[in-house]
Amino acid sequence: MQQALKLKVNDFAFKLANVNGTGSASANGLLMQAIFRMGIPVSGKNLFPSNIQGLPTWYEIRVSDRGHTARTAEYDLMVAMNAETYARDVKEVRTGGWVIYDSTWPLAASLVREDVTFLGVPFAKLCNDAFVESRERTLMKNIAYVGTLAALLDIDMEIVSGMLKEKFAKKPALMESNAKAIRLGYDYAKAHLECPLTIRLKKMDATKDSILIDGNTATALGCLYAGATVAAWYPITPSTSVLDAFTSLCAKYRTDKVTGKRKYCILQAEDELAAIGMVIGASWNGARAFTSTSGPGISLMNELIGLAYYAEIPAVIVDVQRVGPATGMPTRTQQGDILLCAYASHGDTKHIVLFPANPAECFYFAVKAFDLAERFQTPVFMLSDLDIGMNDWVIPRLEWDDGYKPDRGRVLTREQLEAMPKFHRYSPEDELGVAARTLPGVHEKGSFFTRGSGHNKLGGYTESPDEYQEVMDRLARKHRAARRLVPKAIIERHAGAKIGIATIGGCDLAVREAIEALAARGVAADYMRIRGFPFGDEVEDFFRGHETVFVVEQNRDAQLKSLVILETPTLKRKLRSVLAYGGFPLQAAQVVEGVLSQLPPRDTAATVAEEDRE
């Protein structure tokens, strides 16, 4: 055996290899939460198959006292509970690391590695002796490794038992069996293995103002707080849990205590074409309405997104991106819908798109999406992804401003209509290029014909080139005006930086970590995370101010880079792409390698001057 790794406290990663449908999610969630409660920055990435039972599934946990919780593939320890993937799981452990395996059965000699330490725990035997039912034996094997890891990594057992008490408060039988299984794994490790390992945990105070939450729940919470009353959707991974969460939140907060009636209406549509239609119908009528979907759903919604854009009807569309094209890999993450959403539908269309980086921004941006949709009377996309949406993240506790008033945009009241000589839907426009709208049921004078066919600024049908263009030009102005109201890009400048790194959404943590790593290697880089489209002036300035900007994103075709080239004066040749699109969350190592392999940049002083003339 090789010598074990040097002492690493609160700075390591481990991976759990399981079979799906065996209760491993519950065990892994328990581990992650226990570490979170020890006050240590932690992340968990669930790498699961598009399947319900029987296929390989992995869970990765990374702890970092420095807050580096992006995904890493450098595993110090592997819990190898799946015989089917055992060989490759063992291969992934770094030299000097550990493999925990079920020693009920002997280890095949061919699978042994000389440079890692194998720690055998007879999980199956322990559980077969302690539990009677076969299903329970299977489930408890996974719970037992929580105990073993608690012993090996120094997880606070008081925290673990406290969590069990909370989790199973109403199911004492389950609490007992879970506690028993954890104790089995813990005691065995204490008796037979050297505990703790040189990778271990120590309580910190870094998470006391934080919560552990997934982006889809946070999105649903944002929609609830924004006052959305109508949601229409069609089930699709990985966005389904947005509506699951919205449904349970509404049941809790929007049910009339006396009558039991609901202050919301959730429609499970027959497909995404209908889902967006329902959202448009509800918004047209004055409700705050949204849909949540993933790429394939956006493809279907394209038709009516164009209608909402042209007829100027608000709509909030949450896209929890997954790997495309086609069915792609439904349980893997990607940022492949950037261009699709920015220009969704036929003809000249451009949309407002928000890019949250974590569950906290999912919450705040969801609220923002409704304000923008109603202010600009247009569809607004929020592009989350599977990694943000379905994994648990440590984020600062969410705050709500009780003084918040929803921005309903320009909607005429009965009194305003009464006082008007005549109402026209698409004029006059305000400084944002927006005209006032009216809602059905308010006043006869507000009636007009909403149409997706050619219309003039009065709302009447037209086939006249001038009248058509007049409206289309205003829509373009309106979209441009939105750049001042979308969330500003986050920009961090570093002394001596010659290059910039621009990124988006869930790449945030990996890119920040990469910037530190690059700095340690003598490459200083400024950071920009774009949070909204249309791009604000600060985005253009960032590109203008750097000779070379690396654009980091999770898709094959450099969609963010393309959008920057299309929508800003930035010159294509000063941009370099760093792309990761295999479906797993981005790692800092990929960014570092991507940047270093494209350095040094050629002398681009001339291009800056050229661009400034534009």
Next chain:
Amino acid sequence: MSYIKKPAARHPSLQPNKLGLTVRDYEGSMSTLCAGCGHDSITAAIVRAFYELDTPPHMLAKLSGIGCSSKTPTYFVSGAHGFNSAHGRMPAIATGASAANKELLYIGVSGDGDSLSIGLGQMCHAIRRNVSMLYIIENNGVYGLTKGQFSASSDIGSKSKKGEANTQPPIDPVMLALSIGATFVARSFSGDKAQLVPILKAGLLHKGFALVDVISPCVTFNDHEGSTKSYVHTRKHQLPIIEADFVPHKSEIVADYPEGSTTSVTMHDGSVVRLRKVAADYDPSDRSAVSSYLQKHQSKGEIPTGLLYLDESGVEMHEGAKTVDTPLTRLPFEELCPGNAALAKFQQAYR
């Protein structure tokens, strides 16, 4: 197409309704359809129905898809909000609109292309959801705006203007609606306004989705010999089997019919629809009997018309969704947002 706009002057004989509005107040802009189009007759029946129901124009939302039929909402009740949406997508838009505001009256006008081809799925699901709306299919068996292709309601053997015979079996919206739980199913003929107006009124007051399939000949592309959707063919084969009399809430029932020949159904607002059976053995409340009756007669080439099936006890969408009585659009924001204290409490479970 009517080139001459009717003068706005009111004829003294135009009686105002309870709102003080005359039938002219329920009209819209001039029709741009072909002269003699069945759809214009249906528009006239719709105008009449709203006038007779004393509907406040602004409390009506009129929606449509794409096609000749879908142009017609501009031709009635100009004081109502209209939404000419996308081909086959009106049912979803109407569903969302209804979800947001349950107080308005909803009328959807569609055609056989819009409802039975591109929008077949959406129509079926709106029926299943039992969205409260009057849904009219102006059924002419042909694509008019694209100049004469067969639609999904064309009968086998029916000939196109160019003489080609249709070989694919038709989708019959009435039989389809019955099979998926529709609670109000009617068929009528654009040329039979006396039959159509009471059906439309009953459909507007029906609690749930009211499907009215109206045979509406296309004078330009499907009114020739050999077509089964022509005026001549429809007049010849129409078989009125059940007539609806609409009795508004609190009105006295005056008409007198022989015992056993009528069935009364009370609508949710208290109005009564009296169904007068021409065929004595017909029971409009028995779904399977209605289906087999229609099948039997349709297989003989007859076109049974009337308010064919009615069930006021179905679960309407809002009932199923258990929404509050106040329209969702009128709930104040304070009732919708739980506030910061609740958020802090909620997050305790995420520690």
